[in-house]
Amino acid sequence: MCQSYQTPPFSPSTMNDEPLALLADGMLGRLAKWLRLLGYDTDYDNAATDPELAHRARAEGRVLLTRDRELAARRGLRTLLIQSEVLEEQVREVQDALGPPPHPPLSRCPVCNVALETVPAAGVADRVPPYVLKTQTEFRHCPGCGRIYWSGSHLQMMRNQMEKFTTGGPADE
Numbered sequence: 001m002c003q004s005y006q007t008p009p010f011s012p013s014t015m016n017d018e019p020l021a022l023l024a025d026g027m028l029g030r031l032a033k034w035l036r037l038l039g040y041d042t043d044y045d046n047a048a049t050d051p052e053l054a055h056r057a058r059a060e061g062r063v064l065l066t067r068d069r070e071l072a073a074r075r076g077l078r079t080l081l082i083q084s085e086v087l088e089e090q091v092r093e094v095q096d097a098l099g100p101p102p103h104p105p106l107s108r109c110p111v112c113n114v115a116l117e118t119v120p121a122a123g124v125a126d127r128v129p130p131y132v133l134k135t136q137t138e139f140r141h142c143p144g145c146g147r148i149y150w151s152g153s154h155l156q157m158m159r160n161q162m163e164k165f166t167t168g169g170p171a172d173e
């Protein structure tokens, strides 16, 4: 197919001063969750149609992540075609193409992408199990869904998984 107009090459560093923001298509739910944990602002809506995704990416200045070649080729849209079906490789594709996360790891809710707020232990005393309250000092609250996060148990597992991502995983050495 011959296109008479060329979309200017996308350059995240020179595009604008806004922090990088992403929008994952319906097939990339797991990737979206991990990108949030890593510190990427990643919107995700598995009910949105292609035109809706395109409109939203354009309106909110988000880079659209998709495995759909047609959608990725749309003009006037910043897109990243995700090639791999393997989650860890997908994360690496995003990092390689768009650079490191603009926000600190574990600063966003993996469920709803809202920035987490730090809350004192006293503020969550009635909302977390007593043993957690005894062993943890730092709590984060999601203003979106109300979930409480702390840096124990499951969060530690996520950290380990993230280190695997960022260091390239169990290298084939």
Ligand SMILES: [Zn+2]
Residues within 6 Å of the ligand: 109, 110, 111, 112, 113, 114, 142, 143, 144, 145, 146, 147
């Ligand atoms: Zn949330």
